[in-house]
Structure formats: C-alpha cells, structure tokens
Amino acid sequence: MPDPIPPSDVDAERALLGSIMIAPDRFVDLATCVKAEHFYLIHHRWIWEAMIRLTEAELQIDFVTMCNALNTSGQLKEIGGPAYLIGLLSVTPTSMHAESYAKIVREKAFKRKALEVSSNLARNAIQDKPLSEALQQMEEFFVSTSALSGVTERMVMTAEKLCLSDVGELTWVLKDWIMAGGINLIAGMPAAGKSFLALDLAIGIASSGLAWDNRTVTQGKVLYHFLDGSYRGMRSRVIKLCHARGIQPPPDLVFDFSPLNLKVTSEVLALRQRIKRLDASVVIFDVMAKFIPGADENSVAEISPMMNSLREIANQTGTTFILIHHLNKGGNTDLSYRVRGSSDILGSVDTAIVISHDNQNSANSMRMIIPQKVRESLPPSQLQFQIESTEESIALRFSETNLSESRRGPCQLELIYADLLEYLQAEPDQEFKKNDLISVLQIGSSARTIDRAFAKLNNDPRIRVTKNGSFNTYQWEKDTPATPYP
Numbered sequence: 271m272p273d274p275i276p277p278s279d280v281d282a283e284r285a286l287l288g289s290i291m292i293a294p295d296r297f298v299d300l301a302t303c304v305k306a307e308h309f310y311l312i313h314h315r316w317i318w319e320a321m322i323r324l325t326e327a328e329l330q331i332d333f334v335t336m337c338n339a340l341n342t343s344g345q346l347k348e349i350g351g352p353a354y355l356i357g358l359l360s361v362t363p364t365s366m367h368a369e370s371y372a373k374i375v376r377e378k379a380f381k382r383k384a385l386e387v388s389s390n391l392a393r394n395a396i397q398d399k400p401l402s403e404a405l406q407q408m409e410e411f412f413v414s415t416s417a418l419s420g421v422t423e424r425m426v427m428t429a430e431k432l433c434l435s436d437v438g439e440l441t442w443v444l445k446d447w448i449m450a451g452g453i454n455l456i457a458g459m460p461a462a463g464k465s466f467l468a469l470d471l472a473i474g475i476a477s478s479g480l481a482w483d484n485r486t487v488t489q490g491k492v493l494y495h496f497l498d499g500s501y502r503g504m505r506s507r508v509i510k511l512c513h514a515r516g517i518q519p520p521p522d523l524v525f526d527f528s529p530l531n532l533k534v535t536s537e538v539l540a541l542r543q544r545i546k547r548l549d550a551s552v553v554i555f556d557v558m559a560k561f562i563p564g565a566d567e568n569s570v571a572e573i574s575p576m577m578n579s580l581r582e583i584a585n586q587t588g589t590t591f592i593l594i595h596h597l598n599k600g601g602n603t604d605l606s607y608r609v610r611g612s613s614d615i616l617g618s619v620d621t622a623i624v625i626s627h628d629n630q631n632s633a634n635s636m637r638m639i640i641p642q643k644v645r646e647s648l649p650p651s652q653l654q655f656q657i658e659s660t661e662e663s664i665a666l667r668f669s670e671t672n673l674s675e676s677r678r679g680p681c682q683l684e685l686i687y688a689d690l691l692e693y694l695q696a697e698p699d700q701e702f703k704k705n706d707l708i709s710v711l712q713i714g715s716s717a718r719t720i721d722r723a724f725a726k727l728n729n730d731p732r733i734r735v736t737k738n739g740s741f742n743t744y745q746w747e748k749d750t751p752a753t754p755y756p
Contacts, residue, residue: 277381278310279374281361286371287317288362291355294331296368297321304372308379313349316340317358333359443488443552443590444471444481446650447641449620450488451588453580455643457595457609458625463637463666464594465498466507466657467625468554470666471592473511475552476523483655483668490551491522493544497560498594501527507664514663524548532561532576542583556594559610567611577618597624609642620645648729649722686713686723694733694746701736701743 286304290297301322306315320339324331336355340346350357394400441450448454448471458464467482472492474481479489496504504525512519531537532555545553555561565572580591595615597608609616609624616622626638636656641649655668689711694702704724707713713720727744728735734745 277378279378280311282371282374283309283314284358285362286375288358289365289368289371290321290331291359293365297325297331300368300372304376308375316345440646444485450590451584452620453591455593455595455619455622457597459597459627462625462627463657464625465556468556468592468594469507470511472523472554476520477517491549492552493524493548493550494554495526495530496556498557510664514665530561531563533565538579545589552590554592558593558595570612570614573612573614683719683722687726690727694744698746701745703741703743
C-alpha cells in the first residue's frame with residue numbers, strides 16, 4: 271500500500287506567490303505568519319526566500335528583480351525559468367484573497383508537521399525508546415502553532431496603518447477601575463478583602479451586571495482560577511455572597527481549582543484554548559504567586575514573559591485579566607512601592623488598585639480602595655467598603671471616601687499639585703519646564719508621585735501646557751479667575 275500523500279495545496283501556494291507578484295506591498299504583512307518551510311514544493315520555498323532577500327535589501331518585488339534574485343542564487347533554472355514566474359501571475363485570479371491563500375498554506379504545513387510528530391511518537395513507543403525527544407517535538411509543535419508573541423504571528427504595522435486602524439473606544443468592565451481587554455491588578459495585605467472584591471465583581475459580571483454595591487459592570491462569563499484557599503472556603507463565600515444578593519449561584523461563573531503554571535508554554539496555550547472554549551470574557555487569578563510556582567517575583571526575567579503571554583492573549587482575544595496580588599509589609603505611605611515583587615508587575619498592568627486595611631484585627635473594619643495606576647484615563651476617587659458578614663450572608667457596603675476624615679491631611683500628591691498651581695499663578699508671565707518647577711519648589715517626593723501631580727497639571731484648564739521639543743512647558747492662563755487651590 272503506497273504511503274499517503276502529505277496534506278498540501280499546491281494551487282494555494284501558487285496563488286499566494288502570484289498575489290505577491292501582483293501586489294508586492296502585501297508581502298510584509300503576509301510574511302509575519304507564513305514561513306518558507308510552510309510551502310510543500312521546494313521551489314516555492316526558494317521563491318519565498320528570494321522575496322525575503324529582496325525585502326531585506328529594500329528592493330521592490332517584481333518579475334525582473336525576482337528573476338535576478340533567483341538567478342543569483344542559482345535557482346532560477348531549477349524552478350523552471352522565468353516562464354514559471356509568468357505562470358504564477360497567470361494562474362492567480364486576484365491578490366484580494368491573499369490572506370485566504372496564506373491561511374491554507376499555513377494550515378497544510380501544520381498538518382504535515384502534526385503527522386511527522388505523531389509518527390515519531392508512535393515509532394519511539396513501538397521501539398520502546400525514550401519518549402523525551404518525541405515529547406520535545408510535540409511541545410515545539412504546539413508552540414509553533416500558537417498565536418503567542420514571538421512564535422508565528424507578530425502584530426507589526428506602520429504608524430500610518432496603526433493610526434488608521436479602528437481600535438474602538440476605551441471600554442471598561444467596571445468604569446474607571448477594571449479595563450476591558452487589559453491586565454488589572456488588585457493588591458493588598460492578607461485579609462484586606464482582595465478576594466471578596468474580586469469575587470463580588472465576578473458574581474456581578476456573571477449574573478446581574480451589578481457589582482461593588484450596584485455599580486454597573488459588563489456582563490459575561492468569568493473563569494476564576496483559585497489556589498489561595500480551600501474548595502470548601504470558596505463554596506461558603508459564593509453561597510453567602512449570592513444569598514446577600516438574593517440570587518442563585520450563576521452558571522456563567524466557572525471556578526478552576528487545578529494547578530496552573532503560567533511559566534510553562536504548553537500550559538499557557540491550554541489556558542488560551544480553555545478561554546476560547548468557555549467563551550470567558552474575564553479571567554481571574556487568585557493569587558498570582560500561586561500560578562508562577564518557584565518563580566522569583568523580583569526578577570524581571572521571570573515575571574516579564576508571564577505578563578507578555580497574558581498581554582498577547584488579551585490583545586488577540588479581548589480577554590480581561592484580573593490578578594490578585596500581595597503587598598510587602600512596611601511603613602511606606604506610597605503603597606505602589608509596596609506591591610510585592612518586580613516593578614515589572616506594576617509596570618505591565620493597565621490598572622492597579624491597592625486595598626488598605628488599617629485595622630486587620632477587626633473583620634468588619636473599613637477598607638480603602640486606592641487607585642494606584644490607570645494607564646489610559648484619569649484615576650477615579652477612592653472608595654471605602656466594609657464586609658458585613660453573618661452566618662447566612664456576606665455583603666460589601668461601599669461609600670465614597672471623605673479624604674478629610676480618612677486621612678489626617680491632604681496626600682502628598684495633592685500638596686505638590688497645590689504648590690504647583692500657586693507658584694504658576696504667582697508668575698503668570700513665565701513658562702516653566704517640569705525640572706525647573708521641581709527645582710524651585712524643592713519637591714522631594716518620589717518620581718511616581720511627582721509624575722502624578724504633573725499629570726493632573728496637564729489636565730487643569732487653568733494651565734497652558736505647550737509642547738517644546740521633548741518636554742512640556744507650563745504657564746498660568748492669564749484670563750483665568752483666581753480659584754481656590756485643591
């Protein structure tokens with residue numbers, strides 16, 4: 271019995287190459303997902319490689335340059351001469367369907383690779399050989415067919431194409447707090463109420479569309495990965511939170527109590543497939559450290575790949591990730607500096623909130639929800655909440671924070687902001703650079719706090735902000751009436 275013909279579509283290969291010959295500007299985009307080894311016919315691989323060489327040399331792809339490139343490499347005669355290139359043009363109906371041709375070529379290549387890997391695995395098993403080599407090939411195959419960053423598909427575009435692309439408006443799962451399609455962080459000390467906040471949010475998303483004391487949230491399915499306690503404890507929380515709402519536990523809230531290692535490529539790929547299969551719009555990890563076992567949280571080299579993988583999934587699927595994380599102990603009043611681990615954790619997320627819990631000995635004490643980072647919007651006002659717990663129910667009671675009551679005085683950010691306004695109003699005829707203002711006012715706070723104060727200044731209608739090279743200048747608007755400082 272003859273060997274079966276490996277999966278291939280030579281007509282699609284010809285049509286793809288012909289499309290590039292007709293519309294060479296399409297090559298850069300298509301080359302991000304199609305590689306030379308994806309072609310079944312060896313001379314089609316040579317043609318694709320010649321196109322790559324021309325592009326790298328910043329030469330136009332056309333009949334003349336292709337003939338020259340293939341002739342230089344000694345392959346023009348092997349492919350059938352210039353007549354074969356002319357034939358590619360004649361058999362291609364249009365370049366409009368180039369992406370479809372590319373998809374066919376790529377899928378056939380992956381099927382051939384799957385046959386090769388499975389055959390090697392079966393051969394090793396029959397011959398009772400170690401499976402390590404075949405298993406390594408299997409993992410490499412799964413990686414090669416994934417859509418994770420740096421593997422097969424890269425999001426590359428010109429500035430012109432980027433600005434013309436329709437990305438839509440910024441959307442929120444919870445307005446100003448949890449960004450849709452982004453990575454969001456909820457951090458706090460043990461027993462601060464992080465999991466209760468996340469769970470109340472998850473129940474609201476998966477049921478009524480209301481959470482955090484009747485604030486509107488976007489409804490959808492939630493995948494809640496939980497390794498920070500017992501199955502029994504989570505069951506009790508869900509029952510009591512739903513009882514307080516007067517609802518049944520929502521079927522669109524799915525819990526996963528299984529170990530998951532976000533450092534392992536195959537497990538990240540499995541996560542992506544699970545998100546797709548469940549059609550989950552929100553994924554929660556409680557707590558983050560449990561899903562990167564053995565990792566050094568202070569190492570950018572170990573944290574960054576995990577964050578990059580989540581970002582890639584979020585970009586390609588629109589999934590919203592919420593990471594529950596811990597704070598370090600300490601007396602630093604700027605809680606962003608107490609987010610445990612590498613600064614890359616806070617740097618990688620779109621939003622970050624910190625739960626401040628002064629009296630940890632009291633289960634019903636007031637908690638503060640403090641926005642520490644909002645990447646594409648102004649930070650919201652702080653919130654405070656209490657956890658009201660009985661034998662039958664658990665409810666979260668929210669209220670706006672009264673800064674004058676919750677703190678002994680204005681926060682450092684507000685003090686810096688007020689000083690900046692006062693100084694600029696006193697010198698309305700002058701423009702000041704940021705560093706000049708920092709120097710003359712002798713501002714000694716952290717760079718993060720100073721940046722936040724100037725971010726507020728950028729949005730203050732009383733201040734004229736002018737772009738001057740690589741920096742901004744600030745000047746009081748002369749026609750602005752005097753107003754009280756914040």
